Each structure stands twice: as C-alpha cells, then as structure tokens.
Amino acid sequence: QQQVKQSPQSLIVQKGGISIINCAYENTAFDYFPWYQQFPGKGPALLIAIRPDVSEKKEGRFTISFNKSAKQFSLHIMDSQPGDSATYFCAASKVLVGNEKLTFGTGTRLTIIP
Amino acid sequence: DTGVSQNPRHKITKRGQNVTFRCDPISEHNRLYWYRQTLGQGPEFLTYFQNEAQLEKSRLLSDRFSAERPKGSFSTLEIQRTEQGDSAMYLCASSTPLMAQHFGDGTRLSIL
Numbered sequence: 680q681q682q683v684k685q686s687p688q689s690l691i692v693q694k695g696g697i698s699i700i701n702c703a704y705e706n707t708a709f710d711y712f713p714w715y716q717q718f719p720g721k722g723p724a725l726l727i728a729i730r731p732d733v734s735e736k737k738e739g740r741f742t743i744s745f746n747k748s749a750k751q752f753s754l755h756i757m758d759s760q761p762g763d764s765a766t767y768f769c770a771a772s773k774v775l776v777g778n779e780k781l782t783f784g785t786g787t788r789l790t791i792i793p
Numbered sequence: 794d795t796g797v798s799q800n801p802r803h804k805i806t807k808r809g810q811n812v813t814f815r816c817d818p819i820s821e822h823n824r825l826y827w828y829r830q831t832l833g834q835g836p837e838f839l840t841y842f843q844n845e846a847q848l849e850k851s852r853l854l855s856d857r858f859s860a861e862r863p864k865g866s867f868s869t870l871e872i873q874r875t876e877q878g879d880s881a882m883y884l885c886a887s888s889t890p891l892m893a894q895h896f897g898d899g900t901r902l903s904i905l
Contacts, residue, residue, distance in 0.1 A: 685835075713893060722797070722884055722896035723836065768835045774891055780826065780849065781894060783835030 682706055683771050685784025692791055698756040700787045702769035705750065709771035713781070714743065714754045717766045726767075727754075730774075759791045795819070797897035799885050805903045806875055813871045814900045818887030825868050826894060827860055829853065830882040839883075842868060872902075880904045 684703045692698045702712075711730055715723035729736045729743040729752065736743045742755040756763055766788050770781040798817040806812050818825050823844050828836035839858070840850045844865035854860075857876075862868040872879055882901050886894040 715896075720898070722799075722886075722898045724896070725893045728893060770835070777890075779824070779888070779890070779894070780838040780841060781828075781836070782838070786833070786835050 682782050683769060683784045685769050685787060687787060688785070689788040690790070692759045692789065694759060694761060694791055694793050696759050696791075698754075698759045698763065698789055698791070700754045700767055700769070700789070701751065702753065702784050703749075703751045704771050706771070706773075706782075707750070708773050709782075711772045711774040711779075712743070712745065712752050713770050713772075714741075715768045715770060715783075717768065717786075723768060756789075759789075761791045761793065764789060764791050797885055797887050797895055799883075799897035799900050801900055802898065803901045803903070805905065807905050808877060809874055811871065811873045812875060812902060813869055814883055814885075814902075816868045816870070816885030816887075816897060818867070818885070819895060822887035822889055822895075823865065824888045824890065824894075825862055826886040826888075827868070827870050828884040828886065828896075830884055830899070831880075836884050839870075875902075875904050877904050 713728035714726045717723045727738045727741045740757045745752045766786045769784040800815045826841040827839040830836040842862040857873045860870045882899040884899045886896045888894045
C-alpha cells in the first residue's frame, strides 16, 4: 500500500530553470510533510518541510506548495543549478498524534544540465 | 553538531550469517529511528525508540531482526540468518519530539 505517491520518477531541467516534483497522499491524518535530498552514498538530508495550516513555504530557492483539499504537495526549485542534481523524496508523518515515523515517496532523480 | 553516525558503512556477508549495525544519534536527540532503503526506492520505516523504549516495529521487521537502544544512547540493529532479500541500505535517523529527523549515511548490506 503506497500511501505517498511521487512523480515524476526522473526529471531533466536546464540550468536556471524551475524543477517541479509532485506528491499526493491518501491518509488525511498526515500533518507534516518534509522534502529530503539524497546524494549517492549519502543519507537523506532535510531540505524544507510544511504543515497543513499553510499553503506555501519558501526557503531560498526551494518552495513547497500545499493543497490540503486535493491532498497534494509539490517542491519547486527555482534557478536550478548542477549542484541540485540528486534524488528528492517527499515524505509524510502524523506528528500531532505522536506517530512521527516517516512514510516516503518513491523518489525523483533530478538532473540539471548546463 | 557531529551528526548521526553509522558503522560500518558497508558490510558484505554470506547468506546465513548474522550481522550487527550500530547507530550513534545526535547527542541531545531522544528519538531514534531505523529505516531500510532498497535501490530506486524511498526509505521504509522499520522501528523507533524513545530513549531506551522501543515504541513501534514495522511488519517489515521479521523475527530475524532485533533492535536495541541500551541506556537510550546508541542503538544496534541485528539481522540473524541473513537472506538475499536483506540486501539494502540501513538508515538511522534521530530527532527530538516534533522536530525534523536527521539521517546518517547508512550501512550498505550486501549478501553474497
């Protein structure tokens, strides 16, 4: 049972462009939605996270857009750079009920070309 | 902040052998999580501890798997009688309640 669906599986974007990765969830009890970045041979690193009481959160070049009614959220990377080439995972958990285990999407391999 | 430390980074073993991995969390973090990640997939939750208490175990964690966190500090994950399907990256993460989980760089297990 895949509770968090992520798309696309892979994405190629030109340097300076906008990278957009989408996720959809099924369980309405989820109340915390982080995005992680993972480089080969490394563990996931937290990029940015959002809670469902806001529709958008921006940190530098990274923005999360959240649509509670559609049960969807997305990551936008502005002015994409070659150093952004990595695998990105969305995730969800139920923080307010004390169940903070993360349920991850299947990942998006992002490649930024010059 | 020294980060989450995992050892060994890579373990190669023959099928049927027992293996043990260690995770040292960020020192002030009382929550510790284990996840498993196979190639091309996102991490999957295995188990988590609050201090020394193991509060939840996934159905993925068969009887061959056991995790401990004595004294609420470091944790170990042991796999007995390893099988081919156990080949994966085993990730550890730590946090304080309501705060983000920080991951280590994992232990990659290869079963020959």
